[in-house]
Amino acid sequence: MPKKFLRRQGNLLSKLGKGRKKKQKWRRPTGRDNKMREKRKGYLKVVSISYKKSKIDKKDLKIVKNVSDLEKIVKGKSVIVGKVGKKKRIEIVEKAKEKGIIVSNINAKKFLKKVERKKKVKKETEKKVKQKKIAREKK
Secondary structure (H helix, E strand, C coil), rough: CCCCCCCCCCCCCCHHHHHHHCCCCCCCCCCCCCCCCCCCCCCCCCHHHHHHHCHHHHHCCCCEEHHHHHHHHCEEECCECCCCCCCHHHHHHHHHHCCCEEEEECCCHHHHHHHHHHHHHHHHHHHEEEEEEEHHCCC
């Protein structure tokens, strides 16, 4: 599990993230007498290069930009979907789910559910608009 770096006094003040996960953002401590900035013992850790992922972990991840890139990858490996549009992203995620490939930067189930829900809502709104158009034309 990756280390969670928290803001100074984040556990004390509500506006800095006490009981509010969205507000828990990293800010570098900058005060003159700030003990955290001085990296004193007993205080929260400060982000530094030493916490970087190992090169082996980074090499395992492949960036996928289209479906043909996905076909080259073996089952069970993990990938990252690169800079692609919504339609291609849907295709890639569906294909990955079929092949049993893990997509690390997208939760496949949630993503596909969300897309289906949006399609359903869009169809319903289009249907309503057509019905309103027909009703206006009859008058």
